[in-house]
Amino acid sequence: MPVGKTQDGPDLSVAGLEIAVLEAGIRYPDRKDLVILRLEAGATVAGLFTSNRFCAAPVHVAKANLAKGDIRALVINTGNANAGTGQQGMDDAALSCELVATQLGYSAEQVLPYSTGVIGETLPMKRFAMGVEKASVESFGATWLEAATGIMTTDTVPKYAARTVNVAGSQVTIAGISKGAGMIKPNMATMLGFVATDAKIAREHLDTLASKLIEPSFNRITVDGDTSTNDAAMLIATGASGVELSPSVPGWEEFERELGEVLLFLAQAIVRDAEGATKFVTVKVNTTATSEEARLVAYAVAESPLVKTALYASDPNWGRILAAVGRAGIDDLDTEKVSIYLNEVEIVRNGAVSPDYMEEAGQAVMDLSEITINISLGRGSYSDTVYTCDFSHDYVSINADYRS
Structure with missing residues:
Protein backbone atom coordinates (compact mmCIF):
# COMPACT_ATOMS: atom_id res chain seq x y z
CA MET A 1 0.00 0.00 0.00
CA ASP A 273 4.26 4.05 -3.95
CA ALA A 274 7.90 2.94 -4.01
CA GLU A 275 8.56 -0.78 -4.11
CA GLY A 276 8.07 -2.13 -0.59
CA ALA A 277 7.99 1.32 1.00
CA THR A 278 6.39 1.82 4.41
CA LYS A 279 7.58 5.39 5.06
CA PHE A 280 7.69 8.63 3.07
CA VAL A 281 10.76 10.66 4.04
CA THR A 282 11.63 14.29 3.32
CA VAL A 283 15.30 15.21 3.66
CA LYS A 284 15.83 18.96 4.02
CA VAL A 285 19.35 20.38 4.08
CA ASN A 286 19.90 24.09 4.77
CA THR A 287 22.53 26.73 5.61
CA THR A 288 24.96 25.34 3.06
CA ALA A 289 27.59 27.27 1.13
CA THR A 290 26.16 26.25 -2.28
CA SER A 291 23.09 24.52 -3.71
CA GLU A 292 25.30 21.64 -4.80
CA GLU A 293 26.43 21.07 -1.19
CA ALA A 294 22.81 20.84 -0.05
CA ARG A 295 22.04 18.38 -2.83
CA LEU A 296 25.09 16.22 -2.05
CA VAL A 297 24.18 15.92 1.61
CA ALA A 298 20.48 15.33 0.95
CA TYR A 299 21.17 12.47 -1.46
CA ALA A 300 23.87 10.98 0.76
CA VAL A 301 21.29 10.62 3.53
CA ALA A 302 18.34 9.74 1.29
CA GLU A 303 20.22 6.94 -0.50
CA SER A 304 22.10 5.45 2.44
CA PRO A 305 21.06 1.78 2.77
CA LEU A 306 21.83 1.98 6.49
CA VAL A 307 19.61 5.03 6.98
CA LYS A 308 16.84 3.51 4.87
CA THR A 309 16.87 0.19 6.71
CA ALA A 310 16.85 1.99 10.06
CA LEU A 311 13.81 3.91 8.86
CA TYR A 312 12.09 0.64 7.96
CA ALA A 313 12.88 -0.76 11.40
CA SER A 314 11.67 2.48 13.04
CA ASP A 315 15.07 2.57 14.74
CA PRO A 316 16.20 6.09 15.82
CA ASN A 317 19.82 5.21 15.04
CA TRP A 318 20.83 8.81 14.38
CA GLY A 319 24.50 7.88 14.01
CA ARG A 320 23.74 6.54 10.54
CA ILE A 321 22.39 9.94 9.47
CA LEU A 322 25.43 11.68 10.96
CA ALA A 323 27.80 9.32 9.12
CA ALA A 324 26.01 9.92 5.81
CA VAL A 325 26.38 13.69 6.22
CA GLY A 326 30.07 13.25 6.95
CA ARG A 327 30.78 11.22 3.82
CA ALA A 328 28.77 13.43 1.44
CA GLY A 329 31.92 14.94 -0.05
CA ILE A 330 32.23 18.33 1.68
CA ASP A 331 35.93 18.29 2.51
CA ASP A 332 35.98 21.47 4.61
CA LEU A 333 32.82 20.70 6.60
CA ASP A 334 32.98 22.06 10.15
CA THR A 335 31.23 19.22 11.97
CA GLU A 336 30.81 21.31 15.12
CA LYS A 337 28.29 23.50 13.28
CA VAL A 338 26.06 20.62 12.16
CA SER A 339 22.63 20.08 13.67
CA ILE A 340 20.06 17.39 12.79
CA TYR A 341 16.37 17.05 13.59
CA LEU A 342 13.84 14.25 13.22
CA ASN A 343 10.68 16.28 12.64
CA GLU A 344 10.85 18.71 15.59
CA VAL A 345 13.11 16.53 17.73
CA GLU A 346 16.72 17.75 17.87
CA ILE A 347 19.01 14.74 17.77
CA VAL A 348 22.34 16.42 16.96
CA ARG A 349 23.60 19.82 18.10
CA ASN A 350 27.03 21.19 17.25
CA GLY A 351 28.08 17.88 15.73
CA ALA A 352 27.25 15.71 18.75
CA VAL A 353 24.19 14.23 20.38
CA SER A 354 21.90 17.00 21.58
CA PRO A 355 21.90 17.36 25.38
CA ASP A 356 18.09 17.59 25.15
CA TYR A 357 17.68 14.42 23.11
CA MET A 358 15.69 11.55 24.58
CA GLU A 359 15.48 8.18 22.86
CA GLU A 360 11.74 8.04 23.51
CA ALA A 361 11.19 11.24 21.51
CA GLY A 362 13.27 9.93 18.60
CA GLN A 363 11.39 6.64 18.70
CA ALA A 364 8.03 8.43 18.57
CA VAL A 365 9.04 10.14 15.32
CA MET A 366 10.48 6.99 13.75
CA ASP A 367 7.22 5.18 14.44
CA LEU A 368 5.43 7.58 12.07
CA SER A 369 4.79 6.81 8.40
CA GLU A 370 5.89 10.29 7.28
CA ILE A 371 9.15 11.73 8.58
CA THR A 372 11.22 14.84 7.87
CA ILE A 373 14.97 14.84 8.46
CA ASN A 374 16.21 18.42 8.85
CA ILE A 375 19.96 19.00 8.56
CA SER A 376 21.73 22.33 9.07
CA LEU A 377 25.41 22.71 8.13
CA GLY A 378 25.84 26.26 9.44
CA ARG A 379 27.96 27.46 6.52
CA GLY A 380 25.76 29.57 4.21
CA SER A 381 22.29 30.47 3.01
CA TYR A 382 21.51 27.75 0.45
CA SER A 383 19.15 24.80 0.85
CA ASP A 384 17.62 21.86 -1.01
CA THR A 385 15.11 19.07 -0.44
CA VAL A 386 15.01 15.44 -1.57
CA TYR A 387 12.14 12.96 -1.14
CA THR A 388 12.80 9.29 -0.44
CA CYS A 389 11.51 6.20 1.38
CA ASP A 390 12.69 3.32 3.50
CA PHE A 391 14.05 -0.06 2.36
CA SER A 392 11.98 -3.09 3.31
CA HIS A 393 12.23 -6.84 2.72
CA ASP A 394 9.62 -6.41 -0.01
CA TYR A 395 11.92 -4.19 -2.10
CA VAL A 396 14.40 -7.05 -2.40
CA SER A 397 11.66 -9.59 -3.14
CA ILE A 398 10.00 -7.42 -5.81
CA ASN A 399 13.26 -6.85 -7.66
CA ALA A 400 14.51 -10.39 -7.24
CA ASP A 401 11.29 -11.68 -8.83
CA TYR A 402 10.86 -8.87 -11.39
CA ARG A 403 11.31 -11.03 -14.50
CA SER A 404 9.58 -14.10 -13.12
Whole structure:
Protein backbone atom coordinates (compact mmCIF):
# COMPACT_ATOMS: atom_id res chain seq x y z
CA MET A 1 0.00 0.00 0.00
CA PRO A 2 1.28 3.49 -0.78
CA VAL A 3 2.20 5.90 2.00
CA GLY A 4 -0.34 8.71 1.77
CA LYS A 5 -2.15 10.11 -1.28
CA THR A 6 -1.18 9.29 -4.86
CA GLN A 7 -4.20 10.92 -6.51
CA ASP A 8 -5.22 14.55 -6.15
CA GLY A 9 -8.19 16.32 -7.67
CA PRO A 10 -11.07 15.26 -9.94
CA ASP A 11 -10.42 13.26 -13.11
CA LEU A 12 -10.54 16.26 -15.43
CA SER A 13 -10.14 16.26 -19.18
CA VAL A 14 -7.82 18.69 -20.93
CA ALA A 15 -9.37 20.28 -24.00
CA GLY A 16 -7.29 19.68 -27.10
CA LEU A 17 -5.98 16.32 -25.88
CA GLU A 18 -7.63 12.91 -26.28
CA ILE A 19 -6.55 9.65 -24.68
CA ALA A 20 -6.74 6.04 -25.81
CA VAL A 21 -5.83 3.20 -23.42
CA LEU A 22 -5.37 -0.06 -25.29
CA GLU A 23 -4.48 -3.70 -24.77
CA ALA A 24 -1.48 -4.93 -26.77
CA GLY A 25 -0.31 -7.87 -24.65
CA ILE A 26 3.27 -6.65 -24.82
CA ARG A 27 4.34 -8.63 -21.76
CA TYR A 28 1.17 -9.88 -20.10
CA PRO A 29 -2.19 -10.86 -21.60
CA ASP A 30 -5.44 -9.16 -20.66
CA ARG A 31 -3.78 -5.97 -19.51
CA LYS A 32 -4.06 -2.36 -20.67
CA ASP A 33 -0.47 -1.60 -21.62
CA LEU A 34 -0.54 0.92 -24.45
CA VAL A 35 -1.53 4.58 -24.09
CA ILE A 36 -1.81 7.12 -26.90
CA LEU A 37 -2.22 10.86 -26.32
CA ARG A 38 -3.55 12.68 -29.39
CA LEU A 39 -3.03 16.45 -29.58
CA GLU A 40 -4.79 19.14 -31.55
CA ALA A 41 -2.77 21.04 -34.14
CA GLY A 42 -0.83 23.90 -32.60
CA ALA A 43 -0.08 22.18 -29.29
CA THR A 44 3.38 22.67 -27.84
CA VAL A 45 5.42 20.00 -26.05
CA ALA A 46 8.53 20.26 -23.87
CA GLY A 47 10.30 18.00 -21.43
CA LEU A 48 13.41 16.45 -19.97
CA PHE A 49 14.85 12.97 -20.45
CA THR A 50 17.17 10.63 -18.58
CA SER A 51 20.88 11.39 -18.45
CA ASN A 52 21.73 7.67 -18.32
CA ARG A 53 24.33 7.06 -21.05
CA PHE A 54 22.53 3.83 -21.95
CA CYS A 55 19.32 5.74 -22.61
CA ALA A 56 16.67 3.68 -24.36
CA ALA A 57 15.92 3.73 -28.09
CA PRO A 58 12.58 5.57 -27.63
CA VAL A 59 14.42 8.31 -25.73
CA HIS A 60 16.71 8.89 -28.71
CA VAL A 61 13.77 8.97 -31.12
CA ALA A 62 11.59 11.15 -28.88
CA LYS A 63 14.36 13.72 -28.41
CA ALA A 64 14.99 13.87 -32.16
CA ASN A 65 11.30 14.25 -33.03
CA LEU A 66 10.68 16.76 -30.25
CA ALA A 67 13.43 18.99 -31.62
CA LYS A 68 11.51 19.22 -34.92
CA GLY A 69 8.30 20.42 -33.23
CA ASP A 70 4.68 20.08 -34.41
CA ILE A 71 4.00 17.05 -32.21
CA ARG A 72 0.54 15.48 -32.62
CA ALA A 73 0.77 12.26 -30.58
CA LEU A 74 2.61 10.52 -27.76
CA VAL A 75 2.60 6.73 -27.41
CA ILE A 76 3.58 4.93 -24.20
CA ASN A 77 3.97 1.18 -23.76
CA THR A 78 4.63 -0.80 -20.60
CA GLY A 79 6.15 -4.23 -20.17
CA ASN A 80 9.23 -3.57 -22.29
CA ALA A 81 11.75 -0.71 -22.01
CA ASN A 82 13.31 -1.19 -25.46
CA ALA A 83 16.65 -0.33 -23.83
CA GLY A 84 19.98 -2.04 -24.44
CA THR A 85 18.58 -3.34 -27.73
CA GLY A 86 21.01 -1.79 -30.22
CA GLN A 87 20.04 -0.95 -33.78
CA GLN A 88 17.02 -3.25 -33.61
CA GLY A 89 15.68 -1.16 -30.77
CA MET A 90 16.18 2.05 -32.72
CA ASP A 91 14.39 0.56 -35.71
CA ASP A 92 11.53 -0.61 -33.49
CA ALA A 93 11.19 2.80 -31.82
CA ALA A 94 11.04 4.46 -35.22
CA LEU A 95 8.53 1.86 -36.42
CA SER A 96 6.33 2.49 -33.37
CA CYS A 97 6.07 6.13 -34.46
CA GLU A 98 5.25 5.10 -38.02
CA LEU A 99 2.51 2.73 -36.86
CA VAL A 100 0.85 5.38 -34.72
CA ALA A 101 1.26 8.03 -37.42
CA THR A 102 -0.35 5.80 -40.04
CA GLN A 103 -3.26 4.97 -37.75
CA LEU A 104 -3.93 8.61 -36.88
CA GLY A 105 -3.02 10.31 -40.14
CA TYR A 106 0.16 12.09 -39.09
CA SER A 107 3.82 11.82 -40.07
CA ALA A 108 6.17 9.65 -37.99
CA GLU A 109 8.12 12.74 -36.92
CA GLN A 110 4.99 14.08 -35.22
CA VAL A 111 4.91 11.14 -32.77
CA LEU A 112 6.92 10.81 -29.54
CA PRO A 113 7.50 7.23 -28.26
CA TYR A 114 7.98 6.19 -24.61
CA SER A 115 8.61 2.72 -23.22
CA THR A 116 8.91 1.28 -19.72
CA GLY A 117 9.52 -2.21 -18.42
CA VAL A 118 12.23 -4.85 -18.72
CA ILE A 119 15.61 -3.73 -20.12
CA GLY A 120 17.47 -5.76 -22.73
CA GLU A 121 14.57 -7.37 -24.54
CA THR A 122 13.40 -6.32 -28.00
CA LEU A 123 9.97 -4.77 -28.29
CA PRO A 124 7.42 -7.31 -29.67
CA MET A 125 6.38 -5.21 -32.64
CA LYS A 126 3.63 -7.54 -33.88
CA ARG A 127 1.81 -7.16 -30.57
CA PHE A 128 2.56 -3.44 -30.50
CA ALA A 129 1.13 -3.05 -34.00
CA MET A 130 -2.03 -4.99 -33.12
CA GLY A 131 -2.52 -2.73 -30.12
CA VAL A 132 -2.13 0.43 -32.20
CA GLU A 133 -4.64 -0.88 -34.75
CA LYS A 134 -7.27 -0.78 -31.99
CA ALA A 135 -6.94 3.01 -31.83
CA SER A 136 -10.23 4.06 -33.40
CA VAL A 137 -12.27 7.22 -33.00
CA GLU A 138 -14.30 5.49 -30.29
CA SER A 139 -11.22 4.49 -28.29
CA PHE A 140 -10.15 8.11 -27.76
CA GLY A 141 -12.42 8.67 -24.81
CA ALA A 142 -10.31 7.39 -21.94
CA THR A 143 -9.64 9.43 -18.82
CA TRP A 144 -6.34 10.49 -17.30
CA LEU A 145 -6.90 8.05 -14.46
CA GLU A 146 -7.30 5.21 -16.95
CA ALA A 147 -4.12 6.37 -18.68
CA ALA A 148 -2.30 6.35 -15.33
CA THR A 149 -3.32 2.72 -14.89
CA GLY A 150 -2.20 1.91 -18.45
CA ILE A 151 1.41 3.00 -17.85
CA MET A 152 1.97 1.13 -14.57
CA THR A 153 4.68 -1.52 -14.12
CA THR A 154 5.50 -2.44 -10.50
CA ASP A 155 3.33 0.45 -9.32
CA THR A 156 0.54 -0.66 -6.99
CA VAL A 157 -1.74 2.32 -7.72
CA PRO A 158 -2.22 4.86 -10.52
CA LYS A 159 -0.78 8.32 -9.91
CA TYR A 160 -2.80 11.33 -11.01
CA ALA A 161 -3.26 15.02 -10.23
CA ALA A 162 -5.43 17.80 -11.67
CA ARG A 163 -6.77 21.24 -10.91
CA THR A 164 -8.30 24.29 -12.51
CA VAL A 165 -6.65 27.68 -12.27
CA ASN A 166 -8.23 31.10 -12.71
CA VAL A 167 -5.81 33.29 -14.64
CA ALA A 168 -6.77 36.92 -15.17
CA GLY A 169 -10.48 36.07 -15.19
CA SER A 170 -10.16 32.98 -17.37
CA GLN A 171 -10.02 29.32 -16.34
CA VAL A 172 -7.40 26.84 -17.48
CA THR A 173 -7.00 23.16 -16.61
CA ILE A 174 -3.88 21.28 -15.55
CA ALA A 175 -3.86 17.47 -15.36
CA GLY A 176 -1.23 14.79 -15.43
CA ILE A 177 -0.02 11.33 -14.54
CA SER A 178 3.21 9.64 -13.48
CA LYS A 179 4.50 6.11 -13.04
CA GLY A 180 7.40 4.56 -11.24
CA ALA A 181 8.13 2.59 -8.10
CA GLY A 182 11.70 1.31 -8.47
CA MET A 183 14.87 2.23 -10.36
CA ILE A 184 14.14 5.78 -9.30
CA LYS A 185 16.67 8.59 -9.24
CA PRO A 186 16.03 10.95 -12.12
CA ASN A 187 18.81 13.04 -13.57
CA MET A 188 17.00 15.37 -15.89
CA ALA A 189 13.52 7.90 -12.22
CA THR A 190 11.81 3.56 -14.33
CA MET A 191 9.91 6.93 -14.20
CA LEU A 192 7.58 8.67 -16.63
CA GLY A 193 5.52 11.82 -16.13
CA PHE A 194 3.07 13.56 -18.46
CA VAL A 195 1.34 16.81 -17.52
CA ALA A 196 -0.93 18.82 -19.83
CA THR A 197 -2.76 22.13 -19.77
CA ASP A 198 -5.27 23.66 -22.16
CA ALA A 199 -3.51 27.03 -21.92
CA LYS A 200 -1.68 28.35 -24.97
CA ILE A 201 2.03 28.59 -24.18
CA ALA A 202 4.81 29.21 -26.68
CA ARG A 203 7.48 26.50 -26.91
CA GLU A 204 10.21 28.73 -25.49
CA HIS A 205 8.15 29.46 -22.36
CA LEU A 206 7.14 25.81 -22.00
CA ASP A 207 10.81 24.81 -22.21
CA THR A 208 11.57 27.28 -19.42
CA LEU A 209 8.76 25.88 -17.27
CA ALA A 210 10.00 22.32 -17.82
CA SER A 211 13.55 23.16 -16.79
CA LYS A 212 12.45 25.24 -13.80
CA LEU A 213 9.68 23.04 -12.37
CA ILE A 214 10.91 19.52 -13.11
CA GLU A 215 14.15 20.23 -11.26
CA PRO A 216 12.66 20.59 -7.72
CA SER A 217 10.06 17.86 -8.31
CA PHE A 218 10.92 14.85 -10.49
CA ASN A 219 14.62 15.63 -10.11
CA ARG A 220 14.46 15.49 -6.33
CA ILE A 221 13.14 12.00 -5.71
CA THR A 222 15.05 8.81 -5.08
CA VAL A 223 13.91 5.32 -4.18
CA ASP A 224 17.09 3.34 -4.71
CA GLY A 225 19.61 5.67 -6.37
CA ASP A 226 19.26 3.98 -9.77
CA THR A 227 18.70 6.28 -12.75
CA SER A 228 16.63 4.48 -15.37
CA THR A 229 17.40 4.23 -19.06
CA ASN A 230 13.93 5.50 -19.94
CA ASP A 231 13.07 8.44 -17.68
CA ALA A 232 11.08 11.29 -19.16
CA ALA A 233 8.98 14.12 -17.76
CA MET A 234 6.90 15.99 -20.35
CA LEU A 235 4.77 19.15 -20.42
CA ILE A 236 2.03 19.68 -23.01
CA ALA A 237 0.14 22.91 -23.73
CA THR A 238 -2.76 22.34 -26.13
CA GLY A 239 -3.92 25.95 -26.39
CA ALA A 240 -7.54 24.76 -26.72
CA SER A 241 -8.84 27.06 -23.96
CA GLY A 242 -7.78 30.11 -25.96
CA VAL A 243 -6.07 31.51 -22.85
CA GLU A 244 -2.59 32.62 -23.90
CA LEU A 245 -0.01 32.64 -21.12
CA SER A 246 3.49 34.06 -20.96
CA PRO A 247 5.70 35.60 -18.27
CA SER A 248 4.37 39.05 -19.21
CA VAL A 249 0.71 38.11 -18.71
CA PRO A 250 -1.02 38.74 -15.34
CA GLY A 251 -1.57 35.42 -13.60
CA TRP A 252 1.53 33.72 -14.99
CA GLU A 253 3.11 33.36 -11.55
CA GLU A 254 -0.06 31.77 -10.15
CA PHE A 255 -0.22 29.36 -13.07
CA GLU A 256 3.45 28.48 -12.63
CA ARG A 257 2.90 27.84 -8.93
CA GLU A 258 -0.10 25.56 -9.54
CA LEU A 259 1.74 23.68 -12.30
CA GLY A 260 4.71 23.23 -9.97
CA GLU A 261 2.44 21.80 -7.29
CA VAL A 262 1.01 19.25 -9.74
CA LEU A 263 4.50 18.18 -10.79
CA LEU A 264 5.65 17.91 -7.18
CA PHE A 265 2.60 15.87 -6.19
CA LEU A 266 3.16 13.44 -9.07
CA ALA A 267 6.85 13.13 -8.22
CA GLN A 268 6.14 12.49 -4.55
CA ALA A 269 3.45 9.97 -5.50
CA ILE A 270 6.19 7.82 -7.04
CA VAL A 271 8.08 7.75 -3.75
CA ARG A 272 4.88 7.13 -1.79
CA ASP A 273 4.26 4.05 -3.95
CA ALA A 274 7.90 2.94 -4.01
CA GLU A 275 8.56 -0.78 -4.11
CA GLY A 276 8.07 -2.13 -0.59
CA ALA A 277 7.99 1.32 1.00
CA THR A 278 6.39 1.82 4.41
CA LYS A 279 7.58 5.39 5.06
CA PHE A 280 7.69 8.63 3.07
CA VAL A 281 10.76 10.66 4.04
CA THR A 282 11.63 14.29 3.32
CA VAL A 283 15.30 15.21 3.66
CA LYS A 284 15.83 18.96 4.02
CA VAL A 285 19.35 20.38 4.08
CA ASN A 286 19.90 24.09 4.77
CA THR A 287 22.53 26.73 5.61
CA THR A 288 24.96 25.34 3.06
CA ALA A 289 27.59 27.27 1.13
CA THR A 290 26.16 26.25 -2.28
CA SER A 291 23.09 24.52 -3.71
CA GLU A 292 25.30 21.64 -4.80
CA GLU A 293 26.43 21.07 -1.19
CA ALA A 294 22.81 20.84 -0.05
CA ARG A 295 22.04 18.38 -2.83
CA LEU A 296 25.09 16.22 -2.05
CA VAL A 297 24.18 15.92 1.61
CA ALA A 298 20.48 15.33 0.95
CA TYR A 299 21.17 12.47 -1.46
CA ALA A 300 23.87 10.98 0.76
CA VAL A 301 21.29 10.62 3.53
CA ALA A 302 18.34 9.74 1.29
CA GLU A 303 20.22 6.94 -0.50
CA SER A 304 22.10 5.45 2.44
CA PRO A 305 21.06 1.78 2.77
CA LEU A 306 21.83 1.98 6.49
CA VAL A 307 19.61 5.03 6.98
CA LYS A 308 16.84 3.51 4.87
CA THR A 309 16.87 0.19 6.71
CA ALA A 310 16.85 1.99 10.06
CA LEU A 311 13.81 3.91 8.86
CA TYR A 312 12.09 0.64 7.96
CA ALA A 313 12.88 -0.76 11.40
CA SER A 314 11.67 2.48 13.04
CA ASP A 315 15.07 2.57 14.74
CA PRO A 316 16.20 6.09 15.82
CA ASN A 317 19.82 5.21 15.04
CA TRP A 318 20.83 8.81 14.38
CA GLY A 319 24.50 7.88 14.01
CA ARG A 320 23.74 6.54 10.54
CA ILE A 321 22.39 9.94 9.47
CA LEU A 322 25.43 11.68 10.96
CA ALA A 323 27.80 9.32 9.12
CA ALA A 324 26.01 9.92 5.81
CA VAL A 325 26.38 13.69 6.22
CA GLY A 326 30.07 13.25 6.95
CA ARG A 327 30.78 11.22 3.82
CA ALA A 328 28.77 13.43 1.44
CA GLY A 329 31.92 14.94 -0.05
CA ILE A 330 32.23 18.33 1.68
CA ASP A 331 35.93 18.29 2.51
CA ASP A 332 35.98 21.47 4.61
CA LEU A 333 32.82 20.70 6.60
CA ASP A 334 32.98 22.06 10.15
CA THR A 335 31.23 19.22 11.97
CA GLU A 336 30.81 21.31 15.12
CA LYS A 337 28.29 23.50 13.28
CA VAL A 338 26.06 20.62 12.16
CA SER A 339 22.63 20.08 13.67
CA ILE A 340 20.06 17.39 12.79
CA TYR A 341 16.37 17.05 13.59
CA LEU A 342 13.84 14.25 13.22
CA ASN A 343 10.68 16.28 12.64
CA GLU A 344 10.85 18.71 15.59
CA VAL A 345 13.11 16.53 17.73
CA GLU A 346 16.72 17.75 17.87
CA ILE A 347 19.01 14.74 17.77
CA VAL A 348 22.34 16.42 16.96
CA ARG A 349 23.60 19.82 18.10
CA ASN A 350 27.03 21.19 17.25
CA GLY A 351 28.08 17.88 15.73
CA ALA A 352 27.25 15.71 18.75
CA VAL A 353 24.19 14.23 20.38
CA SER A 354 21.90 17.00 21.58
CA PRO A 355 21.90 17.36 25.38
CA ASP A 356 18.09 17.59 25.15
CA TYR A 357 17.68 14.42 23.11
CA MET A 358 15.69 11.55 24.58
CA GLU A 359 15.48 8.18 22.86
CA GLU A 360 11.74 8.04 23.51
CA ALA A 361 11.19 11.24 21.51
CA GLY A 362 13.27 9.93 18.60
CA GLN A 363 11.39 6.64 18.70
CA ALA A 364 8.03 8.43 18.57
CA VAL A 365 9.04 10.14 15.32
CA MET A 366 10.48 6.99 13.75
CA ASP A 367 7.22 5.18 14.44
CA LEU A 368 5.43 7.58 12.07
CA SER A 369 4.79 6.81 8.40
CA GLU A 370 5.89 10.29 7.28
CA ILE A 371 9.15 11.73 8.58
CA THR A 372 11.22 14.84 7.87
CA ILE A 373 14.97 14.84 8.46
CA ASN A 374 16.21 18.42 8.85
CA ILE A 375 19.96 19.00 8.56
CA SER A 376 21.73 22.33 9.07
CA LEU A 377 25.41 22.71 8.13
CA GLY A 378 25.84 26.26 9.44
CA ARG A 379 27.96 27.46 6.52
CA GLY A 380 25.76 29.57 4.21
CA SER A 381 22.29 30.47 3.01
CA TYR A 382 21.51 27.75 0.45
CA SER A 383 19.15 24.80 0.85
CA ASP A 384 17.62 21.86 -1.01
CA THR A 385 15.11 19.07 -0.44
CA VAL A 386 15.01 15.44 -1.57
CA TYR A 387 12.14 12.96 -1.14
CA THR A 388 12.80 9.29 -0.44
CA CYS A 389 11.51 6.20 1.38
CA ASP A 390 12.69 3.32 3.50
CA PHE A 391 14.05 -0.06 2.36
CA SER A 392 11.98 -3.09 3.31
CA HIS A 393 12.23 -6.84 2.72
CA ASP A 394 9.62 -6.41 -0.01
CA TYR A 395 11.92 -4.19 -2.10
CA VAL A 396 14.40 -7.05 -2.40
CA SER A 397 11.66 -9.59 -3.14
CA ILE A 398 10.00 -7.42 -5.81
CA ASN A 399 13.26 -6.85 -7.66
CA ALA A 400 14.51 -10.39 -7.24
CA ASP A 401 11.29 -11.68 -8.83
CA TYR A 402 10.86 -8.87 -11.39
CA ARG A 403 11.31 -11.03 -14.50
CA SER A 404 9.58 -14.10 -13.12
